Amino acid sequence: MPELPDLTVFASNLNTILKNKEVKSIEFFNTKRLNVTREELQKFINNTTIHEIRRSGKEIEFIFSNDISLFVHLMLTGGFYIVRDIQNIKFKIIALTFSDGNSLVINDPKGLVTLKLNPVVNNVPDALDIDSDYLKKKILEKPKMSIKAFLIDQKIIRGIGNAYADEILWEAKISPKSIVGKLPDEVINYLSKTITKVLLEAIEQIKKINPGIISGEIREFLSVHNPRRRESPNGYPIIKEKIASKTTYYTEEQVLYG
Amino acid sequence: MPELPDLTVFASNLNTILKNKEVKSIEFFNTKRLNVTREELQKFINNTTIHEIRRSGKEIEFIFSNDISLFVHLMLTGGFYIVRDIQNIKFKIIALTFSDGNSLVINDPKGLVTLKLNPVVNNVPDALDIDSDYLKKKILEKPKMSIKAFLIDQKIIRGIGNAYADEILWEAKISPKSIVGKLPDEVINYLSKTITKVLLEAIEQIKKINPGIISGEIREFLSVHNPRRRESPNGYPIIKEKIASKTTYYTEEQVLYG
DNA sequence: GCCCCAAACAACGA
DNA sequence: CTCGTTGTTTGGGG
Numbered sequence: 001m002p003e004l005p006d007l008t009v010f011a012s013n014l015n016t017i018l019k020n021k022e023v024k025s026i027e028f029f030n031t032k033r034l035n036v037t038r039e040e041l042q043k044f045i046n047n048t049t050i051h052e053i054r055r056s057g058k059e060i061e062f063i064f065s066n067d068i069s070l071f072v073h074l075m076l077t078g079g080f081y082i083v084r085d086i087q088n089i090k091f092k093i094i095a096l097t098f099s100d101g102n103s104l105v106i107n108d109p110k111g112l113v114t115l116k117l118n119p120v121v122n123n124v125p126d127a128l129d130i131d132s133d134y135l136k137k138k139i140l141e142k143p144k145m146s147i148k149a150f151l152i153d154q155k156i157i158r159g160i161g162n163a164y165a166d167e168i169l170w171e172a173k174i175s176p177k178s179i180v181g182k183l184p185d186e187v188i189n190y191l192s193k194t195i196t197k198v199l200l201e202a203i204e205q206i207k208k209i210n211p212g213i214i215s216g217e218i219r220e221f222l223s224v225h226n227p228r229r230r231e232s233p234n235g236y237p238i239i240k241e242k243i244a245s246k247t248t249y250y251t252e253e254q255v256l257y258g
Numbered sequence: 259m260p261e262l263p264d265l266t267v268f269a270s271n272l273n274t275i276l277k278n279k280e281v282k283s284i285e286f287f288n289t290k291r292l293n294v295t296r297e298e299l300q301k302f303i304n305n306t307t308i309h310e311i312r313r314s315g316k317e318i319e320f321i322f323s324n325d326i327s328l329f330v331h332l333m334l335t336g337g338f339y340i341v342r343d344i345q346n347i348k349f350k351i352i353a354l355t356f357s358d359g360n361s362l363v364i365n366d367p368k369g370l371v372t373l374k375l376n377p378v379v380n381n382v383p384d385a386l387d388i389d390s391d392y393l394k395k396k397i398l399e400k401p402k403m404s405i406k407a408f409l410i411d412q413k414i415i416r417g418i419g420n421a422y423a424d425e426i427l428w429e430a431k432i433s434p435k436s437i438v439g440k441l442p443d444e445v446i447n448y449l450s451k452t453i454t455k456v457l458l459e460a461i462e463q464i465k466k467i468n469p470g471i472i473s474g475e476i477r478e479f480l481s482v483h484n485p486r487r488r489e490s491p492n493g494y495p496i497i498k499e500k501i502a503s504k505t506t507y508y509t510e511e512q513v514l515y516g
Numbered sequence: 517g518c519c520c521c522a523a524a525c526a527a528c529g530a
Numbered sequence: 531c532t533c534g535t536t537g538t539t540t541g542g543g544g
Contacts, residue, residue, distance in 0.1 A: 400523090
């Protein structure tokens with residue numbers, strides 16, 4: 001399951017590769033999680049060109065020349081592939097073939113990828129667009145949530161998943177069990193900066209490690225949410241525990257508020 | 259807070275003392291938790307005689323000769339007193355004075371005792387009236403509850419409180435954290451028998467320790483829900499922990515299902 | 517690891 | 531301890 005930094009790089013790479021390509025044909029393999037009929041999607045995007053591909057929250061948005069958009073959520077196991085022969089890809093959901101003979105294939109062994117044509121606009125801010133005032137406002141609305149549950153709640157902030165929540169909290173030195181209503185203002189300020197810092201640095205790391213990546217995930221550089229590590233960079237043992245129903249990695253360096 | 263066994267003995271003793279006594283006057287001190295006006299209660303029970311006093315669930319039912327009933331729930335801190343001078347009792351809620359000059363006083367320092375004249379009939383079975391088929395039926399309806407929450411839920415079984423739930427579960431060797439849907443049939447059968455056994459034996463113990471009791475509670479003989487004990491009768495250390503929002507005492511002797 | 521929903525649970529006030 | 535209400539957590543299925 002790629003998270004925001006991986007998805008950001010995927011979107012950037014897909015945009016570079018596919019921008020201005022003309023969609024010559026569409027093949028459907030699984031439409032269970034498509035919000036319209038295949039005929040409708042066919043009609044709307046066939047013979048258009050790709051105008052832009054970008055990430056928003058955990059979704060990759062394909063914007064076509066006619067202003068039509070297709071939002072793709074990879075869920076746990078989905079992936080993008082650019083191939084000349086789509087037969088090489090198993091567990092296909094959909095394939096768009098372009099006039100240059102290349103195809104974009106979206107696959108998913110679990111079949112849980114969602115495809116939404118022209119979805120209703122979502123006004124929950126992306127994790128890269130929030131500031132501390134926004135966090136404080138949402139904390140006032142939900143003062144009793146754990147910070148772990150808060151950060152990964154896509155109705156509050158879009159884009160942070162289980163792994164990066166742990167990374168952010170470790171970097172901000174906040175225990176994942178902290179109650180958001182108990183966080184001092186200055187800690188919220190620092191958290192806000194840390195969210196941006198951790199995510200942007202991860203994007204840079206991923207670009208460095210695999211510049212062309214459009215599938216999979218890169219996790220090797222994570223400081224605590226990393227089964228390969230036994231200690232944080234500062235030498236504290238990493239604790240693995242279910243918090244907010246999620247496998248959570250943290251250390252005693254992190255202060256528990258509330 | 260007396261529980262079912264204490265209340266059973268209270269009812270039996272009050273019945274012995276007050277059966278066939280004639281109500282000569284009623285005094286009201288706190289009618290906040292009376293379901294009718296004081297005038298109405300006055301009108302219905304003055305000059306009647308007490309026909310029977312019995313326990314049902316956690317309530318004591320006073321049945322009068324005219325078939326009127328008054329249900330009393332002592333809540334956490336209520337109590338019954340039989341006195342010749344009601345002035346000796348603090349925190350009075352109501353006092354019934356009989357033709358023999360004695361008065362029944364119900365008091366409650368917290369004022370939370372409830373008095374219900376002719377309440378609507380409650381068809382949740384009393385803890386002393388259930389069988390294993392009933393338990394199995396209710397478990398199918400709520401398979402995911404913890405057994406601790408299940409036993410003390412007055413919408414499922416009436417009469418079991420926090421202390422006796424612990425005693426029953428210890429005696430039945432079931433961990434309070436067990437999920438009811440995961441209990442094997444034979445364990446439910448045994449639990450059903452254990453509920454009856456623990457409650458009836460407690461009634462006998464209380465009668466032996468204080469035959470005339472109509473107030474307070476007797477807890478000294480409890481096996482695990484007993485702050486004075488550090489080990490169960492079998493020598494296992496007693497664990498004290500919040501389960502289902504209640505202070506719960508249990509031991510490792512008890513099997514966790516689910 | 518994702519999202520959604522239902523149900524259980526927790527906390528609070530009356 | 532009860533009732534109701536609200537908010538949060540948990541678990542299952544897709």
